[in-house]
Amino acid sequence: MMWPVLLALVSIILNLCICNGACPKKCVCDHGAAFQAVQCFRVQAIPSGIARDTKKLNLAYNHIKEVKGRDLSGLPDLEDVVLSSAGVEQVENNAFRAQSRLRYLDLQKNKLHLLPRGLPTSLETLKVSYNQIHTLQESALENLKKLRLLDLQNNYITTLRANVLSGLVKLEWLHLDGNRIETVQGSLRLSQLNLLSFASNRIPSFPSTFFTPLKSLTTLCLAGNLLSRVPNDLPGSLTLLSLDKNQIRSLRNREMAQLRNLTSLSASHNRLVTVDSALRLPKLIFLEVPRNFLRVLPSRLSPRLERLDCKQNALQEVSFQHLSGMRELRHLFLENNTIKIFEANALRNSVHLANLALEQNFLSSIPDGLPESLIRLDLKRNQISVIQESQLSSMRRLQVLNLRRNRLTTLPQHLPKLLPKLSTLILDGNPWNCTCQLQRLKRALVARGVEMSNEELCSEKPVGAPLSVGGEWRSHLMEDRCEEEEDGEDMRREEQDVEITDDEEYYDYDE
Numbered sequence: 205m206m207w208p209v210l211l212a213l214v215s216i217i218l219n220l221c222i223c224n225g226a227c228p229k230k231c232v233c234d235h236g237a238a239f240q241a242v243q244c245f246r247v248q249a250i251p252s253g254i255a256r257d258t259k260k261l262n263l264a265y266n267h268i269k270e271v272k273g274r275d276l277s278g279l280p281d282l283e284d285v286v287l288s289s290a291g292v293e294q295v296e297n298n299a300f301r302a303q304s305r306l307r308y309l310d311l312q313k314n315k316l317h318l319l320p321r322g323l324p325t326s327l328e329t330l331k332v333s334y335n336q337i338h339t340l341q342e343s344a345l346e347n348l349k350k351l352r353l354l355d356l357q358n359n360y361i362t363t364l365r366a367n368v369l370s371g372l373v374k375l376e377w378l379h380l381d382g383n384r385i386e387t388v389q390g391s392l393r394l395s396q397l398n399l400l401s402f403a404s405n406r407i408p409s410f411p412s413t414f415f416t417p418l419k420s421l422t423t424l425c426l427a428g429n430l431l432s433r434v435p436n437d438l439p440g441s442l443t444l445l446s447l448d449k450n451q452i453r454s455l456r457n458r459e460m461a462q463l464r465n466l467t468s469l470s471a472s473h474n475r476l477v478t479v480d481s482a483l484r485l486p487k488l489i490f491l492e493v494p495r496n497f498l499r500v501l502p503s504r505l506s507p508r509l510e511r512l513d514c515k516q517n518a519l520q521e522v523s524f525q526h527l528s529g530m531r532e533l534r535h536l537f538l539e540n541n542t543i544k545i546f547e548a549n550a551l552r553n554s555v556h557l558a559n560l561a562l563e564q565n566f567l568s569s570i571p572d573g574l575p576e577s578l579i580r581l582d583l584k585r586n587q588i589s590v591i592q593e594s595q596l597s598s599m600r601r602l603q604v605l606n607l608r609r610n611r612l613t614t615l616p617q618h619l620p621k622l623l624p625k626l627s628t629l630i631l632d633g634n635p636w637n638c639t640c641q642l643q644r645l646k647r648a649l650v651a652r653g654v655e656m657s658n659e660e661l662c663s664e665k666p667v668g669a670p671l672s673v674g675g676e677w678r679s680h681l682m683e684d685r686c687e688e689e690e691d692g693e694d695m696r697r698e699e700q701d702v703e704i705t706d707d708e709e710y711y712d713y714d715e
């Protein structure tokens with residue numbers, strides 16, 4: 205028979221085709237594109253028999269205690285090696301000596317105590333986060349002249365000697381978050397560095413010229429440390445600066461005047477008592493200083509400011525003087541302060557303001573002359589007992605109004621007309637006096653499709669006096685009586701479809 209011979213031939217041919225890219229057991233090999241990619245599972249060492257021209261090797265989620273040069277010597281074309289979560293405790297010195305084209309090495313989530321030594325100078329990305337590295341040896345880093353990203357997050361580093369990193373002349377991104385750094389020494393001479401992140405360490409201060417050489421730095425995160433002041437040598441190239449969760453007491457021109465490109469500054473949860481007036485940050489768009497001890501609203505800030513967050517401070521007053529320059533303001537968060545006084549027309553220059561959060565303050569009325577651009581106004585948990593029609597008359601675009609937990613007994617009769625775009629009205633927790641007028645108003649709002657929090661206004665158990673005894677039964681009687689009185693007039697004519705525009709990302713309906 206010819207068949208057995210033919211079958212044998214076919215099998216030989218098949219083998220020949222694959223032989224150049226033979227795939228070891230427990231591995232998946234992809235010969236696609238212009239290169240070989242190999243991924244192996246459940247191995248305890250780098251498998252032998254991987255095709256010599258392999259460029260990508262993925263050994264994540266394995267149990268490879270030690271990475272040895274011997275196992276890699278037959279793979280000179282490797283460019284990209286992933287050894288994350290692979291149980292690696294040690295990488296032999298010069299383990300990658302044969303890989304002169306290695307660009308990407310991922311060793312995250314292993315058990316390394318030290319940086320691997322003798323890595324190829326071709327390396328551009330080195331990820332060693334989530335290991336147990338406690339010291340950075342200069343010898344491991346000095347030759348990495350092409351390294352662009354070094355990720356050292358979540359290790360055990362306690363001291364950072366900046367000079368150790370000086371050889372990384374091309375470094376652009378350096379992540380040191382989540383270590384135990386207490387001491388920082390020297391100056392960081394990394395002229396290409398773009399992003400530097402030190403979040404969640406224990407740094408009380410930096411040497412006076414630590415940041416000085418960082419001429420290309422645009423993003424700096426120092427959140428979650430023990431800083432009591434803003435370092436005074438921050439580079440003028442910065443656009444984003446995070447100082448959250450430190451112990452800083454003031455933001456001063458003296459330390460920050462050079463930050464002429466800064467667009468976002470965040471210093472929440474510090475001990476700020478002062479922000480220099482007219483902080484010279486001409487490009488600032490976002491300023492976040494919630495959870496501090498500010499008694500006065502930061503004033504005369506950048507005219508480009510779009511978002512100012514001062515919630516949970518000790519502000520008592522809001523005046524035109526503070527806000528007059530903020531013509532681009534979109535979002536103003538002043539909740540949980542002790543604001544009693546809100547000057548009439550204080551926001552008259554902020555003609556783009558869409559969100560105003562004033563909940564948890566001591567306001568006894570809705571501020572007069574709020575901008576027409578407002579879409580959301582939160583006044584929950586204040587002490588408002590009366591609303592004047594004039595206070596609503598400017599807010600033609602208002603969609604969401606929160607009046608929960610105030611002292612209101614009634615609402616202006618023409619509220620639906622005054623707020624033509626209203627879609628959500630939150631009213632619970634007020635001592636409503638359920639008069640016929642108020643019930644008519646409620647029906648008009650419901651008919652117009654305004655969403656009300658559980659229809660709290662004059663539902664079965666009103667707080668108001670006329671129905672305080674007898675509850676539901678009387679409430680129904682009352683409704684009947686009101687219906688008789690009505691001639692079904694004006695309110696219903698105001699019915700119209702309300703279209704909800706804009707997103708609601710800044711709004712919370714909760715308590």
Ligand SMILES: *[C@@H]1O[C@H](CO)[C@@H](O)[C@H](O)[C@H]1NC(C)=O
Nearest residue numbers: 419420439440441442464465
């Ligand atoms: C600020 O930004 C401008 C425009 O992006 C740039 O040309 C300038 O060099 C930056 N300033 C500093 C000090 O880096």
Ligand SMILES: *[C@@H]1O[C@H](CO)[C@@H](O)[C@H](O)[C@H]1NC(C)=O
Nearest residue numbers: 495516517518539540541564
């Ligand atoms: C309001 O601020 C106080 C202190 O400033 C804080 O203890 C409280 O938790 C804050 N409340 C809310 C709801 O954020």
Ligand SMILES: *[C@@H]1O[C@H](CO)[C@@H](O)[C@H](O)[C@H]1NC(C)=O
Nearest residue numbers: 613636637638639668669670
């Ligand atoms: C409720 O409103 C009615 C009618 O305006 C008034 O006579 C009554 O005193 C009010 N009750 C309370 C508790 O305000």
